[in-house]
Amino acid sequence: MEERKIMLNDAEIPRQWYNALADLPGPVNPPLHPGTGQPIRPEDMQAIFPMNLVEQEMSPERWISIPEEVLDKYLLWRPTPLRRAINFEKALGCPVRIYYKDESVSPPGSHKPNTAVAQAYYNKAYGIRRLATETGAGQWGSALAMACRMFGLDCRVYMVRVSYDQKPYRRMMMQTWGAECIPSPSDRTQAGRNILAQSPTARAASASRSARPSRTPSRARTPAIPWGACSITCLCTRRSSASRRRGSSRRSASTRTWSSAARAAGAISLA
Numbered sequence: 001m002e003e004r005k006i007m008l009n010d011a012e013i014p015r016q017w018y019n020a021l022a023d024l025p026g027p028v029n030p031p032l033h034p035g036t037g038q039p040i041r042p043e044d045m046q047a048i049f050p051m052n053l054v055e056q057e058m059s060p061e062r063w064i065s066i067p068e069e070v071l072d073k074y075l076l077w078r079p080t081p082l083r084r085a086i087n088f089e090k091a092l093g094c095p096v097r098i099y100y101k102d103e104s105v106s107p108p109g110s111h112k113p114n115t116a117v118a119q120a121y122y123n124k125a126y127g128i129r130r131l132a133t134e135t136g137a138g139q140w141g142s143a144l145a146m147a148c149r150m151f152g153l154d155c156r157v158y159m160v161r162v163s164y165d166q167k168p169y170r171r172m173m174m175q176t177w178g179a180e181c182i183p184s185p186s187d188r189t190q191a192g193r194n195i196l197a198q199s200p201t202a203r204a205a206s207a208s209r210s211a212r213p214s215r216t217p218s219r220a221r222t223p224a225i226p227w228g229a230c231s232i233t234c235l236c237t238r239r240s241s242a243s244r245r246r247g248s249s250r251r252s253a254s255t256r257t258w259s260s261a262a263r264a265a266g267a268i269s270l271a
Contacts, residue, residue: 015066066118085098119144141170
């Protein structure tokens, strides 16, 4: 019988992220500031990213060590299987072997916890207490919800309304991990309020939801207690006795503004 999968044991899990920037033929163009159109400076990123992630995003190092706290969480589902696509080879009449990494074995069912866990860790290390993000079908939102629960962070997820209504089980997964899941557009943000004011359909959907009793029991707030090789996708809130600093971002792993730099600097783990 032909071998169909390759597995590593826990002791063989990679302990470094690979930074593709180190091996590119030349430097990539910097992302542009959405307000000024000028190249982003590290200090500009601090409005939405903690500095430990900004430093990692700008790093020219080929290998970036994975913190032990992150490795400990990864071991819940990593190393993941390297599977051979034998049927695909046969369908193509292919003379070579084709392998793929099976990331469906993570608790949320995708590759996205690989970066979500690291982001949650670095944010907590920097003193952030809550992460907020957006999600479409819910894969990213559920990955960040799980990661925040692992590190004792509050999580708020704005989910595209059609997916919020059509994918209740993905929404329930986020809520099970303690995240607050909000259909978007909503009245929580100025952009959402603008859309609701201009769109009768969106306004009617929002009003309909508000009129329905919630089936999700309220949860106690989690007690307060991370772009680099892992690009971030969150709004970070750091609370102190005097004030709260707020910022926001879109999903950087595939975001519109930072996409080229984020993809170039994205972390690659081979397990």
